[in-house]
Amino acid sequence: MKKASPKNDKKVEDKIVTSTENKKKATSTKVSPQIVTDKENIAKPKEPKAAKEKKPSVVKVKKTEKPTSSKREAIVKTKTTSYKVRLILELQYHTNPGESIWITSSGLLLGDSVLKQMVYHDNDHWRLELELDPSQIKEDIPYRYHIKNTDGSFQDDYEEKRISLKSLKFPFLFIRDFWSYAGYHENVYYKKPFDFLIQRDLSVKIKDLTTTTTHVFQVKVAYLKPNEGVCVIGSEPFLGAWDNKDFQKLQYDSKSRVWKGLFNLKDFSSHIKYKYGIYNKDTNELVALENGDNRNSFSLYEKGLVVQNDGFIRLDEKGWKGAGLNIPLFSIRSEKDFGIGDLGSIKTIVDWMSSVGLKLLQLLPINDTTVSKTWKDSYPYSSISVFALHPIYIDLDALFSDEDKQKTSIKTLFDQKENLNSLSQLDYESVYKLKWQLVVEAYKLYKKETVASSDFKIFVKKNENWLKAYAAFSVLRDEYGNANYEEWKDATQYSDAIFDQLFKSKKDKILICFYVQYILSKQLLDAVQYAHDNQIVLKGDIPIGVDRHSADVWQYPTLFNTTMQAGAPPDYFTKDGQNWGFPTYEWDEMEKDNYSWWSSRLSNMSQYFDAIRIDHILGFFRIWSIPEEQVQGILGYFQPCIPIEESEFLEWNIPFRYNRYCKPFINDSILNETFGDMVDYIKSEYLQLESDGTYSFIPAFDTQKKIKAQFDNFEYNAHNDWMQKSLLGLMANVLFIPDKIHGKYHCRFVLYETSSYAHLDDWEKKQLYYLYLNYYFERQNDFWKKIGYKQLSAITSATDMMICGEDLGMVPHTVPIVMDQLGVLGLKVQRMASDISTHFTNPLHVGFLNIVTPTTHDMPPIRNWWNGESVTIKELFYKTQLLDKGLTPAICDEYIVSQVVFNHLQSPALWSVFLIQDILAMDNTTANPLLEEDIINRPEVAHFYWRYRMHLSVEKLLKEERLNGKIKNLLQLSSR
Structure with a gap:
């Protein structure tokens, strides 16, 4: 626009x-x-x-103090x-x-x-x-x-x-x-991070309107150097008559965040032409005049006031750009932690970031994920509360006094941390067990004083809308031994009556939940202030979903569709798609109260974070929804969407047959190719012969969920794993997936790659392919655009945090349009090209309102990718991205990593962000020798253990002069 x-x-x-x-x-x-x-x-x-x-909403404005000097000009009174x-x-x-x-x-x-x-x-x-x-x-x-x-x-x-x-x-x-x-790119500088990143002169007291004021000139200037100010110059003598040495200086109004000038232009010509400019405060010289045509105003012939709200100054320079670090909190290693990064570790990593010039710390979600108290809870994107912080991140060193740490019961537990901290990776279960034991000890010691404090009472009152349900959920989860509230007898849905009963019968168990959340909040706020004092932005992460068995779903069941599972279609990460297991959102229900659950969620996050990453922002337009009876993401479809009506098949000249199109197509040829010597066993155990010579699954195994349940009872080995995946793939050999509304259908993703499609006549294949293209790439675009704008605007308008969208995967062309309209920053990943005609996204060709990165937490770091990639792809990257015409190295070293980092730093994008693994690999002496342990996540693995930790402590990193000097030098060269 x-x-x-x-x-x-x-x-x-x-x-x-x-x-x-x-x-x-x-x-x-x-x-x-x-x-x-x-x-x-x-x-x-x-x-x-x-x-x-x-x-x-109307914001009340404080009254201006009355003038103290009688000689001062008469101020307009109200x-x-x-x-x-x-x-x-x-x-x-x-x-x-x-x-x-x-x-x-x-x-x-x-x-x-x-x-x-x-x-x-x-x-x-x-x-x-x-x-x-x-x-x-x-x-x-x-x-x-x-x-x-x-x-x-x-x-x-x-x-x-x-x-x-x-x-x-x-x-x-x-x-x-x-x-x-x-x-407009300038608007991003008025977001929360830049309240402290950009220093604005707040010392000048703004002049007030007087009875002689005729004109108010107001302009917004997103970024100025410390020695610069804003001025106006124009056609009238009072405005300098276009003399660059004669201009009127403006003052910064911190309340309205504009540069303002109040003038009496009553006696000048009726048509006033002017422009805004930038001047040097030290030399008093004009250093820049805005672009474009002259601005215009006019004189009044009667008593009145003209207010020129002129928007942003028109200058080409984009201004401030920064670089940041992407690291999970659990991955930060310090010499005082308990085998996991904690809220105190934020201060430690901030010290290092500040020393080298990095300005943004991006964390993965830090909400409570406790379902089973096993390593499976290490998955940070499956929270049991979008409001509660994870107890595993409590800073125990700060929690206990030095005197109390010497008590036998506590010292014995503290002595175990050295062993956990010596491990190369996170031992989630041992860490959780130890830290919770110490939390219980702290509660015993400090309960009386803390619970009686006014701060604690204020915290509980402020957060009771979610805190009571979360505490009740946690207590009942432990009591029943599982988080499946559907099995909790008379407590299958939260009510205040349930909480009141628990508070009476299990008061200490409720209060310890309150206590832990109170301490976590205080510690995180302390870390936030420390980061701000060091000019570091904290960026949080909002997962697209919540755990199926969570306090949120238990408390607000009408906001979630538990008959569907959120996921993703086949993509860069996995050919079978992803099934995250989250319930999908009931957006129509959320809209009834103006998305208050989302507003509360953002308000809670804004206490701690200056910026947020919206995980899978495409889910605000449409979410990949998998029926609860299926396992693989390939059997999902986008919701909401415009499905295919049964009558449309005739219009497309397609002979729709429900059993042929919507049931798995299985014949002897497919079975022999898939199972080989196991064919007879598969037929006898899982299939039945139909009259037309094809096969179908028997009722006991007619969904993927039933097949998975069968193999869950078997011993895990490579053979059983292969057989299960083959049967699941056979179940997915369909062309269309029926909608929950009878007579409506959805194209199976990449249906043209199925063996079912291969067994059709050529003319039928052709018609189905055209319908497939229409379904995915034509009919939905305007519909998804409206949906996305409505739902995303409700979120973005609820906060002043800088919002960044993870817009990766199958992205409709309308998504970037809506993100641009709402000022949401995009994410550009070098190895995930948004243009399918290219292999890579060149960071040098990315727009300003973006974050560029070579790697995300879902991808192998640069060294891992390079060393495992084909020679052809490496040569293409080396020549097109690094612009090196020499021999492509077989093994990735510090030169390649440093060059990739530098290219991203030179990008026009506002932010360049890097994984800690890639930063450490910029120097061969600090790179992790155990390459495989640099992996944070493997999306293709359904239940992956998230346990990556830095292989050296931050304290040691602070002493790595060669690496730190290289980072500072590259930041200076790229003006970040």
């Missing part, structure tokens, strides 16, 4: 009428038929169901008046034919309506003229613009604007605004 740029438009100012006799009524709904712009760049969000849903204010709101924006501009606000501005259409004026200007009674207005008035698209959907202005209460002292008020598009 193009920014609306000011134009030399004398007619616009000529048509401003300040005489109340000639005032026009703002009732026209005319839309100019001549307006033309790039329609594809205009977002199409869903139209609000009711006007009240679009009502912005006392009750008896006159009316004539207000003209003008938005400069270029619309398409059929589109219109609307405004939402409170009744103070719009009367009985909270949604009102503006009037097309001319030359891309839309206006709304109103009459206000200042005596009825006690605070600033918020308002927001919206584009109504030709399909009735709305796109919201990114920025909520405000009418200053003090400006209503003037009988005539003209406010000219510019549309703020979330995708």
